[in-house]
Amino acid sequence: MQENSSGFELAIIAITIVFLILGAFIVMIMLVYRKRRNLHIIEKLHLQSTFKQELLKAQLEIQEQTLTTISREIHDNIGQVLSFVKLNLGAGANAAPEVMQQKITESRELVAQAINDLRDISKSLSFHHIMHMGLARAIEIAAEQINKSGLLQLQVNIKGKPYGLGEQSELVLFRIFQESLNNALKYAEAQHFNIDLHFAAERFNLTLADDGRGFSVEERMQEGSGAGLKNIENRASLIGAAATIQSTPGNGCTITITLQLTPQTNVNGSYSDRIG
């Protein structure tokens, strides 16, 4: 009886110890798992914060670029037209009635042209307006403006039926387009700039090619003067896209951005009704 009771006591103690070890094990696993999960969450939050900062930066740069374009447009185009109207009207003040009538007609046409130019500028004023139109249309409008200025000859080719890529992706892609266009204008001494937008079922491709003087990509990256190119690569990776930069001295530069479409990509309907 005594032996039985001792055995019984020992069994209870053993089971209790097993339960306690099991409990402690569960607690340890939970602590370790939670610690790892915390690290993962913090890393994710950090990435999200970086992403938001980059988006904000891109947004500010788009605004800055747009303001520069507008300022140039006002100065070079509208300002000139209005100055010509002023001179025209001034010259016609003491002229014969027929000459005066002709000056007035000319001035009316010039003012109408200035009004049209102002309307075009107002289209590019708002970043939200650009995003509302969709990437393809926003690029087309920007191309029209540059073509009008005669600084560079831009050609936009759209393949496939345009669809939305999500506001953030479109913002980044538009900024990449602006940056490479800026490079072509400022440094490449290019004459032509081709923009290909390929809306395929599984991926979206943006190809930006100029016929400027080109450069060695490797050398540019090594020299440290390729900050703009690195920026393009970094921004593309932010939206999950891959950027390829191809250039050799004398052969222009081609930048290709490939965005694989996943279920997470915000493909929010077609923009085709807004194009054209």
Place this chain on the structure above:
Amino acid sequence: MHLNLFNYAEMLALVVSIIYFNRIRNTPFAILLPYMIMIVCVETIGKYLASKGLDIQNLYVFNVSSVIGYIVFYYLFYKSLKTPIFRKIVFYSMPMYILLATINMALIQGFDRFHIYTMIIGSLFLITFIFFYFYEAFGSMEPVYLVKEPMFWIAIGLFLFYLGDFTYNVTVLYFIENRMFKEGMRLFRLINNNLIIFEYVCFSIAIITCRKIRRGSNLQSLPLL
């Protein structure tokens, strides 16, 4: 009157809850102060009566205080859990447990015997609620620093105590029915009394980790009622 180590652990938790009452005053953990006062009073008075050789039948005091204890812990889990279904389960388990314990003590086991059945049910409820808490702590999409969470320490203290005590609670009837009081008491001292020390040390840590205003701990930001 000879006090055991677990008595000191209970007193420690009481002293800590008094010292840090300002921290826990506006949180659900404020309930730990009256709870600790009750526990220390029940244990100390029981010890005193035993030391004086006064053979007063006082098992009903333990029975009632343990039911209150379960309700206090359920309340803490109710306030800490966020998932609506878990909260609902804990909320309804409180009156249900009181009802079951009352029926058991009044009609089945009696007030003058250990209410083993409802202690086992209470422990099972509690372990389930602890797993609810662990589940939420596991799945939270926000960074949660468990060792800084008072409820984590409460949950750990209760989890290991009731897990360790479960086998004894299940077998205690066997000892009583076979009149193995000596063996039963020996096991009780070995298992229960040692686990109590761990439980109340955890409670003390929980109170100390409580802050007046802490972000990231939803429990502490919740109103008392």
